[in-house]
Amino acid sequence: MxxxxxxxxxxxxxxxxxGQGITPAPNENSGRTNGTTYITHKNGKLAKAGKYDSNGKETGEWKFYTLNEDLESIGYYENGQKHGEWKDFYANGKTLKTGNYENGKRTGEWKTYNQNGELASVEKYIDGKQIGKTELYNQQGKSTTQxxxxxxxxxxxxxxxxxxxxxxxxxxxxxxxxxxxxxxxxxxxxxxxxxxxxxxxxxxxxxxxxxxxxxxxxxxxxxxxxxxxxxxxxxxxxxxxxxxxxxxxxxxxxxxxxxxxxxxxxxxxxxxxxxxxxxxxxxxxxxxxxxxxxxxxxxxxxxxxxxxxxxxxxxxxxxxxxxxxxxxxxxxxx
Incomplete structure (x- = not known):
């Protein structure tokens, strides 16, 4: 028995x-080259890069990277606030999302794409608030429902x-x-x-x-x-x-x-x-x-x-x- x-x-x-790893916070002991600041993750790999104005606020183009140093997003700042075009990327470099900020708030159309490059969704914003319903598309780029x-x-x-x-x-x-x-x-x-x-x-x-x-x-x-x-x-x-x-x-x-x-x-x-x-x-x-x-x-x-x-x-x-x-x-x- x-x-x-x-x-x-x-x-x-x-x-x-x-039987999610915790994403390390950036290491603020960053380096600077020709006015551009480079900030790394705790693993020593590049986390983000961009410039600060004379008041110490983000300005112009900034690039953000994953722990594997894949480009994650590119966006623009003005007086320390997101302002202008922003793009997010898949790990393979293809575009994931595009849209615009105005004084730190989303504005206009924000579009999301599938990995195959087809449009996945469209959202519309005014002063940071979404207006109307999200327009959805399937993997073939055809309009669909949730x-x-x-x-x-x-x-x-x-x-x-x-x-x-x-x-x-x-x-x-x-x-x-x-x-x-x-x-x-x-x-x-x-x-x-x-x-x-x-x-x-x-x-x-x-x-x-x-x-x-x-x-x-x-x-x-x-x-x-x-x-x-x-x-x-x-x-x-x-x-x-x-x-x-x-x-x-x-x-x-x-x-x-x-x-x-x-x-x-x-x-x-x-x-x-x-x-x-x-x-x-x-x-x-x-x-x-x-x-x-x-x-x-x-x-x-x-x-x-x-x-x-x-x-x-x-x-x-x-x-x-x-x-x-x-x-x-x-x-x-x-």
Whole structure:
């Protein structure tokens, strides 16, 4: 009994145990060259560059850079306030957003573009306040609605999660780990290699559980009920039901199997469900379903979807990088 419990309980505890970095403030010990001030991030890379007037206020053109020194935006100041044309850029240098400021406030049309260069949205401002509704466009540059865009995003998140699950089924763990959210890894302090090993131990019958073989047979996925936007990211919560076949090597009695099954269901807190159980002299095959809530995160800059599985005890970590509404939706499993 002890051996069987050890094998099954270890699987249930570790299964899918997935384990925003803080952007450093600029280092104001900056340098100056020909009147231009260069300010760096704490990592020593350029954060922004521009000029100050005789009163110590920003003036003229300023350029801003990411931690990787990719150009993030170019804009103009007058008397320390944003004034004139501003442009934001994707990491690959393509234009993300354009518009104008007047005395520190947005004015006129502000346009946002997709990575393919197509217009994504148009907003109109007067004295810093938006007037009218945002005009929205799909990836093909055609006018659309927020509901239609949300539905497109829900479809994309679902399709990408199926790709992730397919890589697990095929035991392609190098590809699978690329689907895991970097924000999630940072919050839980897992390295990418550690996550890859964890996925492999769960799905590749690793040496940690030599008497257990687990096969992911099928995945059923429900689309997110809603999409939440925060900064340049879109979030949704998928409900996934994973169907596993667990084969345990060893001669166990029906009583031992029944007691072990009851413990699995207690550990799973209604998440694990036991299906058909079949036995021969040396093997026991257990059908098990595992219901999971999955945070899907779409990054507009990279146009990719990444995932984080809900796990008991990780609520604190999830709060570090997920909107409150998403954490609240996932709370039953956190």
């Amino acid at each position: 002890k051996n069987l419990l050890t094998i099954i309980v270890l699987f249930c505890i570790c299964h899918f145990a997935f 509901k239609a865009l949300d539905n497109e995003m829900k479809d994309l998140m679902t399709a990408e999660f199926q790709e992730f699950c397919t890589s697990l089924q095929q035991k392609d763990f190098d590809q699978a780990v690329d689907f895991i959210s970097e924000d999630f890894l940072n919050a839980t302090r897992f390295s990418k290699d550690q996550m890859k090993n964890m996925l492999q131990s769960n799905f590749d019958n690793w040496e940690i559980l030599p008497d257990l073989n687990v096969v992911l047979k099928k995945i059923e996925t429900e689309k997110p009920k809603k999409i939440i936007k925060q900064a340049n990211k879109l979030y949704g919560v998928l409900a996934a039901t994973m169907h596993f076949e667990m084969t345990v090597t060893g001669n166990f009695t029906k009583k031992e199997i029944a007691e072990t099954v009851s413990i699995i269901e207690i550990i799973g807190k209604d998440r694990y469900k036991i299906g058909e159980i079949s036995q021969t002299e040396q093997t026991t095959v257990i059908q098990l379903t595992d219901k999971r809530l999955v945070a899907a995160i779409y990054d507009e800059a990279s146009q990719t979807v990444r995932f984080a599985m809900a796990e008991m005890g990780l609520q604190y970590s999830f709060k570090e990088f997920l909107p409150k509404e998403i954490v609240e939706e996932m709370k039953p499993q956190l």
